[in-house]
Amino acid sequence: MSAAKASGASAGPGGAGDLSSQRALSGGLPRRLAAESPAILVIGDVMLDGWWSGTIERLCREAPAPVVDVTSREFAPGGAANTAMNLAALGARVSVAGIIGTDDAGATLRRKLEAAGIDLKHLHSHPDMVTTTKIRISSGGQVMLRIDDSATAVPAAALAALASSVRAAVGHQDAVLVCDYGTGVLAGPVRAALGEALRVAETGVGSVADRPLTVVDAHDPRPWAGLRPDLVTPNAQETARLLDLRLAEGNGRVETVTGHRDALLSSTGARAVVVTLDRDGTVLFAADGTTHRTWARPAAEKQASGAGDTFVAALTLARSAGLPLTASLDLAQAAADVVVHQPGTSVCSTAQLARHLESFADTALSADELVLQVSAHRAHGQRIVLTNGCFDVLHSGHTRYLNQAKQLGDVLVVALNSDDSVRRLKGPGRPINPGADRAAVIAALSCVDYVTIFDTPTASPLIRQIQPDIYAKGGDYTPEMLAETDAVEEYGGRVVILDYVAERSTTAVVQRIRDGAVANPGS
Structure with missing residues (x-):
């Protein structure tokens, strides 16, 4: 199914999707979506996540700090790269556009993405760039420390190369997913190039009906409002910054966010806003008046990271394949529920999601x-x-x-x-x-x-x-x-x-x- 049809009214809530959503959350749906194999471009801040674990038996002599004797080191793609890994695991044909260094972390990240079958011709390496790395050090199942390493500035030549690449990358895509963590990789030149490629002026005027589904997952969605995205997915903290207010805990957050739906739609320029509220699930506000809630099935506290990446990946896949928006949201919540029960930076595959949904069979209680x-x-x-x-x-x-x-x-x-x-x-x-x-x-x-x-x-x-x-x-x-x-x-x-x-x-x-x-x- 084309992205234009997927992002149009016919696939929206109450549209033709009602016929296809009668089994919207059956175990067979993930396999049908994987068979659609939509082409999706992920553009943004690719990172490498490290998970190092060990034992603690003493304090160091220099300071009252524990000494972790490392027994295992694991690395996984993080940030936009983790989103891409989730999309690939769910059956999408994935391309990644971003900037990494020529350092060891960049080489490791590139190898892992290639092994997942992800197209890397738009992933640029530059000798003056530092590949963003986040290493978590844990002992006994508890994260003790996180070490972040990233570039203080993105080389102008790398930005120019990425901007040029983006213009070519957007063609023939069913969806474009922007993952902006605010590191500077998606600075002005790249954002302008993406707007040009999507045929949307910076003023927000003018577009074509057959442009790819556009999803923005950004720490600050406001700079992307000119793209007039189909979906934006701010989390609780990002939503609080958008609205310039403090969100209460629990269901109070839902009530507060709901009272500001018009402000969220206006400030992001989006056709629909999905606010993710971790343990409280998500809430959807669409420009056509549609609202929808999902409820999370949270796990006990574990060393889990990247459930938000899984959520936005599954949401984008489902919408680009033509699933109705509300059904897509429930599917994405189910995928996130799978990941929060897994340690480290992990992904939800088609098989895992199908098993999770099939587990609801025979669940009727006496x-x-x-x-x-x-x-x-x-x-x-x-x-x-x-x-x-x-x-x-x-x-x-x-x-x-x-x-x-x-x-x-x-x-x-x-x-x-x-x-x-x-x-x-x-x-x-x-x-x-x-x-x-x-x-x-x-x-x-x-x-x-x-x-x-x-x-x-x-x-x-x-x-x-x-x-x-x-x-x-x-x-x-x-x-x-x-x-x-x-x-x-x-x-x-x-x-x-x-x-x-x-x-x-x-x-x-x-x-x-x-x-x-x-x-x-x-x-």
Whole structure:
């Protein structure tokens, strides 16, 4: 699929992508994306990460500092180079544009990128450049020290060579991913050359419909606003600097960022902004009004680095291959969740991502198992939200509604109608997908904590057993219309009716599939 189509409205939230996203988080999706093999240029600050570990048994004589006897030395591409490694591991055809030195670190970095099959004809070496290196020294699983080595200035000749190279590199790419860590490699000449190559003037006026998908991952996205990027991905600290404010911890950060969505879109010049909030997942704001949350599945503190690189790589791959924006975001969150469980600077491969998503199969809990889990959460003061439905063919109305439900409390439980129950409700031709498949896809959504399947005419018996703090329902309902309302009110729970998305209907999607029709944007 061309990048123009991927970045256009037809692949956006609610567009034609709804037909392709019914299995958006199934284990087979990473393999299908890898088969697309989009061509992606990564331009930016390539680095070499070192992970040295050893034992500590004494203090040095010169100062009260521990002596680390190094037992292992490992090196991995870092920064923009790690992003490129992730893209290659996920099946993209990757080119890297950047500047390194002719030093040992540069030679090591070049060898590792070449071994991954990455095109390096736009990676320039200069004798007066120092390859940026970050060495972490650890003992007993704890990082004790990080040593950074980088150039104080980037040679003008190297900048000129990279700028010239960028003009040629952009052609025939499905996506261009800018990784700007602020070292000076992407200074004015290079940024201007990229703008010229993308046919976007520095004033932000003028572009062509078939330009590559443009993603900016920068410490400061504002200098890149003239490119009018399709996506920018600031983290919490970068967002705070953009907004000139302090972000509170926890969910307060989401509320603060959401209140400044217009300022973020305006200052970055982007069609969509994805703010990454580490343990709190991500939040998306698009110029068309779309919002979307993901929730991270964090690991215990480990020696992990580069989850943000994995996230932006998976997001760029999915969008350049034509996956809808919200589904791309959930996929990228899943890839980041894989990496945070791995030590060092690591990547998420197609096989790893597929296994991670496939692990959600057969994850539906019985009602008795669910009671035990919910009781543990309630003991920690967490609010339980429950919703139910068939969720036969997943579409953007579902994901929007489930995102809203999650934000009503701390733990979201989704109860699925059994296959027999769906047939009773929808007719003999349904469900399209059996209960195990529906449960696996719903469980893979980052906003969902638990899935269960019920076979009763209504969810009332399950509600009485679980006693959620909030029972959420999406659709054209009032609480009085719901059979479950009495069960909720018996124990003092609350019924919340979420947004009704009239133009999103599973029945309509199924009918379009059976008719062989292609959805129009917004249909």
